[in-house]
Structures are given as C-alpha cells and as structure tokens.
Amino acid sequence: MPVKWLMHWQPNSGATMSSQILAEVCQCVEGFGGAAKDGRWRTTLTIYRPVARDPSSTASSAPAPTPGDLPRDFLGLTLHDRPGAYFFILRHHRLILQADANVQSLMDKLQSYKARVVLHFEGFQYQLGDFQLRVGKCVQSHADTLRGIMMEVEYLPLCSIDKSRQIMEDFVDIWQDAVIKKSLPGHFINVELNFADYGLQDQYTPQHTALQYATCIVQLMATVRS
Amino acid sequence: MMPQAQQTTSAVGALAASQDPLESAGDATAEAPPKQVALAMERLTRAARVIADIRLGADRVLEALFMAADTRDQSSNKAIEFIIKEETSMRQHFQDLRALGRQLEDSGVLNGSLKSRGNSWGLHMPLVCPDGAVVAYAWKRQLAGQAGASAVDRTRLALKAFTDQKRRFFPHLDDEVSSDGEIGTAKKRLNSQGLIMSQREELTEKKSLSDILKDLEHEFPNARIFTYQRLDWLKRASLLSSSAIENSADPLKEQILNHPSNTRFGSVNVAAADQAAVIELLVPSVFRAVVSLHPAGSTNPDAVSFFATDEGGNHIHARGLSVHHVFRHVTEHADKALQYFVCVDNNLSLSLLLRWICSHQTLFSKTCSKCGRLLVMDKSLALLLPPVHRAYQETMSTISSQTESTPATKAVHPDHISAYHIGCSADDC
Numbered sequence: 001m002p003v004k005w006l007m008h009w010q011p012n013s014g015a016t017m018s019s020q021i022l023a024e025v026c027q028c029v030e031g032f033g034g035a036a037k038d039g040r041w042r043t044t045l046t047i048y049r050p051v052a053r054d055p056s057s058t059a060s061s062a063p064a065p066t067p068g069d070l071p072r073d074f075l076g077l078t079l080h081d082r083p084g085a086y087f088f089i090l091r092h093h094r095l096i097l098q099a100d101a102n103v104q105s106l107m108d109k110l111q112s113y114k115a116r117v118v119l120h121f122e123g124f125q126y127q128l129g130d131f132q133l134r135v136g137k138c139v140q141s142h143a144d145t146l147r148g149i150m151m152e153v154e155y156l157p158l159c160s161i162d163k164s165r166q167i168m169e170d171f172v173d174i175w176q177d178a179v180i181k182k183s184l185p186g187h188f189i190n191v192e193l194n195f196a197d198y199g200l201q202d203q204y205t206p207q208h209t210a211l212q213y214a215t216c217i218v219q220l221m222a223t224v225r226s
Numbered sequence: 227m228m229p230q231a232q233q234t235t236s237a238v239g240a241l242a243a244s245q246d247p248l249e250s251a252g253d254a255t256a257e258a259p260p261k262q263v264a265l266a267m268e269r270l271t272r273a274a275r276v277i278a279d280i281r282l283g284a285d286r287v288l289e290a291l292f293m294a295a296d297t298r299d300q301s302s303n304k305a306i307e308f309i310i311k312e313e314t315s316m317r318q319h320f321q322d323l324r325a326l327g328r329q330l331e332d333s334g335v336l337n338g339s340l341k342s343r344g345n346s347w348g349l350h351m352p353l354v355c356p357d358g359a360v361v362a363y364a365w366k367r368q369l370a371g372q373a374g375a376s377a378v379d380r381t382r383l384a385l386k387a388f389t390d391q392k393r394r395f396f397p398h399l400d401d402e403v404s405s406d407g408e409i410g411t412a413k414k415r416l417n418s419q420g421l422i423m424s425q426r427e428e429l430t431e432k433k434s435l436s437d438i439l440k441d442l443e444h445e446f447p448n449a450r451i452f453t454y455q456r457l458d459w460l461k462r463a464s465l466l467s468s469s470a471i472e473n474s475a476d477p478l479k480e481q482i483l484n485h486p487s488n489t490r491f492g493s494v495n496v497a498a499a500d501q502a503a504v505i506e507l508l509v510p511s512v513f514r515a516v517v518s519l520h521p522a523g524s525t526n527p528d529a530v531s532f533f534a535t536d537e538g539g540n541h542i543h544a545r546g547l548s549v550h551h552v553f554r555h556v557t558e559h560a561d562k563a564l565q566y567f568v569c570v571d572n573n574l575s576l577s578l579l580l581r582w583i584c585s586h587q588t589l590f591s592k593t594c595s596k597c598g599r600l601l602v603m604d605k606s607l608a609l610l611l612p613p614v615h616r617a618y619q620e621t622m623s624t625i626s627s628q629t630e631s632t633p634a635t636k637a638v639h640p641d642h643i644s645a646y647h648i649g650c651s652a653d654d655c
Contacts, residue, residue, distance in 0.1 A: 160511035
C-alpha cells in the first residue's frame with residue numbers, strides 16, 4: 001500500500017494549540033493549488049490499562065498474573081483505511097499485531113484490560129495529484145479540548161519506504177515553506193522511526209501506520225506535559 | 227429500420243474515397259444492425275465530414291492570410307472579407323462538431339476512457355479488446371458478429387481493420403512478409419544521414435529479441451525482464467489486480483507472481499521466443515513498464531506504458547494509462563521517445579527503447595538537470611511531480627559513436643541520461 005508519513009504539530013515555546021491553527025493549516029493545504037477536499041477521516045487510538053485482579057477469587061486456580069506482570073503500555077488502534085482490522089502495539093516489547101475488528105468485543109468479555117484513554121484523530125482529507133493529505137485534530141473521547149494537530153501525507157505511486165524517502169522529504173520541505181509563509185506559531189515534525197525494530201519490512205503496510213500513530217502519541221503526551 | 231441502414235451504407239459508400247479505413251467494416255451493416263449502432267455510425271461519418279471541412283477551412287484561412295500578407299492595399303479589403311467568411315464558417319463547423327460530440331456521448335459511443343487517452347501523434351489510437359484483438363471501435367466487432375459471421379470471420383474482419391490502419395499510420399513498421407534485407411523503400415526516407423546510416427546498418431546486424439534482452443539483463447541487474455504472449459499478459463494483468471486489492475505484504479505471493487509460469491527469457495523454449503508479443507520490465511518498488519511488439523517475436527516495439535509496481539487491473543497493457551499522474555506523464559513522454567527511436571533507427575529501436583526505459587529506475591531519486599530539485603509543483607498542471615522527462619536524443623548519439631568501433635560495447639550509462647521536469651524541458655519533442 002502507498003507510503004505514508006505522519007507529522008504532528010509542534011507549537012513554539014509559549015504558544016498554545018487551538019482550532020484556529022488547525023483552520024489555518026487547512027487553508028494552507030487548500031491554497032496548495034489543485035488540492036481537492038475529499039472527505040473526512042478518523043483514526044482511534046486506545047490506551048489500555050490492565051484490570052487489577054482480586055487475589056481471593058483466584059486462590060483455587062493457577063496463580064493469575066499480577067498486574068505487575070501485565071504489560072503497561074498496551075495500545076489499540078483502529079485505522080481509517082482499514083476499518084475491518086484492529087492493531088495492538090506493545091511498545092516496550094516492540095510487538096505489533098493485526099487482528100480482526102471483532103477482537104474488541106472479545107476484550108470486553110475477557111475483562112483483562114480496560115480502556116484508560118481513548119483518543120480520536122479526525123479531520124479532512126485532500127487529494128493533491130499523486131499525494132493524499134489528511135489534516136486533523138487529536139481530541140480525547142467525550143472531551144472537546146484539542147490535544148494535538150496531525151497531518152498524514154500519503155504518496156500513492158510508491159510502496160517502498162526507502163525509495164520514497166527523497167520524495168517525501170522534498171514534500172515536507174515544500175510544505176514547511178508554505179506553512180512558514182503563513183507565520184504560524186509552530187511547525188510540523190515527522191518523527192523518524194526505525195521500523196525494523198518492530199520486525200517490519202521496507203514495503204509499507206497498515207502496521208507501519210499504526211506504529212507512526214503510537215509514536216506520535218508519545219510525542220504529544222510529552223508536548224502536553226511541557 | 228431498413229431505410230436507416232440503407233442511408234448509412236450509402237453515406238458510407240459515398241465517403242469511402244475520402245474516408246479513413248476506420249469505416250472499413252461498415253459494409254457489414256447491410257444486414258439489420260441495431261438502430262442505435264446505425265445512428266452512431268451515421269453520426270460518426272457526419273463528424274468525419276465536419277472534420278474534413280474544418281481541415282479545408284483551416285487551409286483556406288491560411289491561404290487568406292498569405293494573400294493578405296503579400297497583397298497591396300486595394301485588395302486587402304477582399305482578403306479581410308475572405309478571412310471573416312472563413313472564420314464564421316469554421317465557427318459553425320466547430321459548433322456542429324460539438325453538437326455531434328454531445329450526441330455521441332449521450333448515446334455512449336464516446337466515453338471517458340476514449341477521451342482521456344492522449345493522441346500523441348494526433349492520430350486516433352486503435353482500441354485493444356479484452357482478448358487482444360485491436361480494432362477501431364470495440365462495438366464494431368459486435369456488428370460483424372451480428373452479421374452472422376463466424377468467429378473466424380470476425381477475427382479476420384478485426385485483423386483487416388487493424389492492418390489497414392497500421393499500414394496507413396505506421397508505414398515504417400515492417401510488414402510480416404518482408405525479410406531482414408529489405409531495409410528499402412519505407413525506411414530510406416527516414417535515413418536523414420544517408421550513406422553513414424546504411425554503412426552502420428551493415429556493421430550491426432539486426433539483433434534477435436533474446437540477444438537484446440540478454441544484453442539488457444547484464445547492463446541493468448536491478449530490472450527484471452519477462453516476455454509474454456499477448457493473451458498470457460492479459461491473464462497476468464488481472465492477476466496483478468487481485469493481489470493489489472488484498473494486503474500485499476506477502477513476500478511469497480510476490481515471488482509466485484514474478485516467477486516463471488510466464489515465458490522467462492533464457493529458457494530453451496524456442497517457440498515461445500517467436501511468439502513473444504509483450505515485454506514486461508519491472509524495477510522493483512519503482513515502476514513496471516509494458517512494451518508491446520508487433521508482429522509477435524519481432525524486435526519492433528509499437529507501444530509502451532508505465533505503471534506503479536502495485537498497480538493492477540485490466541488497464542495494465544502497453545496502450546493503457548496508469549491511474550497515477552507521474553506515470554501518466556512518463557508514458558506520454560515515452561510515446562514521443564518511441565516514435566523518435568523508431569524513426570531514427572528501426573533496427574536498434576527496441577534496444578534503445580528498453581535502455582531508455584531502464585534509465586527511469588532513478589525516477590524518484592534523480593534531480594532535474596536544469597533546476598536541481600526533485601519534487602516540484604508544476605504550475606500549469608497543479609501537480610507535484612519529480613522529473614518525468616528523460617532525454618532520448620542523447621542515447622542515440624552515444625550508440626552511434628560506439629558502433630563504428632565495437633558493436634558489442636556498452637553504451638552510455640543510464641544514470642548519465644538527463645532528467646527534466648515538465649516545465650524545465652528545453653525542447654518540446
């Protein structure tokens with residue numbers, strides 16, 4: 001599938017994020033000459049926390065794993081372009097797994113993990129020749145505060161990460177020039193990921209996308225805290 | 227119903243002299259064809275008449291302009307009147323043509339896929355039907371079928387239509403009958419360099435298809451080259467589509483697709499070499515180029531098209547167009563390069579073309595030789611594109627300098643072929 005780069009908004013020190021900035025970024029894309037608004041998109045990321053088990057109820061059975069054994073940084077993702085799949089990521093163990101979307105109901109039944117935080121990435125999609133751009137905000141479920149601004153850049157003709165690197169870098173440069181012209185208080189960053197650590201190949205797959213979102217979240221949390 | 231048909235046939239007959247051979251299967255309409263088809267044919271003949279009128283009108287306008295240019299003041303008024311008269315009649319012709327076009331669109335004869343196909347020489351390209359036959363309009367084969375003809379007759383009609391067109395529009399292609407020695411009449415007028423060219427032709431014998439492909443494999447280890455019979459290619463094209471839809475992260479499947487269930491060159495099967503009609507050039511993760519040969523087994527390329535490596539579908543053939551803008555523009559430029567190679571030296575055209583195609587392995591990494599950048603926004607097209615134009619004149623001069631010394635030397639390395647953005651192209655060929 002086509003290569004994608006995920007970028008998130010890094011505000012300048014002291015500046016805040018607001019929907020005004022998102023609107024300006026959208027305007028920037030629309031002014032890119034030939035960009036056509038295509039529709040909406042939404043990706044959902046869930047951060048799970050393990051459910052603490054009651055020790056008395058398991059006295060008779062084999063020793064149940066204590067909460068300390070269960071991985072803590074367990075993420076689940078629904079991608080907008082793969083609605084039938086659900087992706088699990090364990091960051092510290094460097095594991096990524098693709099499952100059917102029905103696994104979520106399975107998780108509910110198992111009750112081993114509970115959703116701690118649910119984040120929605122949603123916004124508009126634009127077609128710009130061979131590029132597809134998705135600009136959107138990151139909001140927490142049931143809350144309205146803007147947690148972050150993201151942009152997905154997809155180059156349709158290429159599937160190899162290696163071969164598309166120069167093209168994508170050039171695109172990011174062109175894009176940054178356009179953003180600078182608007183003198184917005186911040187810029188977009190793309191985090192360079194080592195996909196090989198997670199056992200992923202050069203051919204781009206939805207797992208790569210899931211990983212980019214997971215890494216992005218970490219960055220966003222860091223930004224929010226600072 | 228019958229008067230319609232008679233009117234159509236008489237119209238066709240009357241225009242037979244000035245008509246292009248696209249209408250050659252029109253005599254099959256004598257037996258009750260469907261009414262819409264007859265209407266469509268009549269409209270097409272009318273459109274052809276209007277186009278002929280437009281051509282004549284253009285000549286007359288030119289004539290009037292010449293007159294106005296070297297005439298004295300007294301007759302300048304006459305010239306101006308003439309020009310105005312021609313202009314109004316041309317406008318009327320164009321309006322008629324537009325109306326006819328709209329009617330044809332409504333009746334489904336002209337559709338999007340036909341319109342979007344670029345005419346690189348201003349000629350109407352023949353249509354490739356799903357089973358590989360090439361005819362002017364796919365629905366004309368339906369006509370031939372309803373005339374009660376058998377499959378053999380239908381094929382014969384289709385082949386006749388195509389060879390007529392080919393003879394008329396591609397006179398420099400070898401006919402099946404001609405042998406190697408007949409470099410003769412058709413090509414002599416293409417020899418702009420006269421004596422030197424004929425000497426060169428004596429030095430380099432016409433290489434066989436397998437030799438050309440072997441040389442190419444040595445020179446470009448990155449590229450994977452396969453040959454197919456025409457129908458086999460169509461089967462493979464639909465295989466490509468089914469794998470592109472699914473998650474293509476399966477390296478095993480990739481191997482199966484690219485492995486010799488197809489006629490891999492270097493095999494002992496001599497018969498296959500004679501029937502190779504499609505060459506597939508795959509540079510993994512960069513592009514897939516499809517070249518069609520006519521006649522099968524020869525070394526005469528007659529069409530080329532570029533696609534993305536994960537693109538699949540029935541449009542993946544030498545006359546199809548990619549869904550991606552970048553490959554569409556490369557294909558458009560490739561049409562011109564092919565025409566150039568064929569015109570300049572028919573013997574070397576295939577190897578020149580294939581080497582030029584392989585130079586595109588740097589399509590997404592080589593910067594433009596003029597502006598030094600890779601990705602640039604083309605203002606007129608409103609598209610971000612890498613340099614999609616690769617120079618084809620350079621290939622020619624380097625090969626000619628090599629052949630006088632040693633015929634088997636490697637010519638210029640493809641990385642030295644300059645690349646340009648569409649807007650940076652120096653010349654417009």
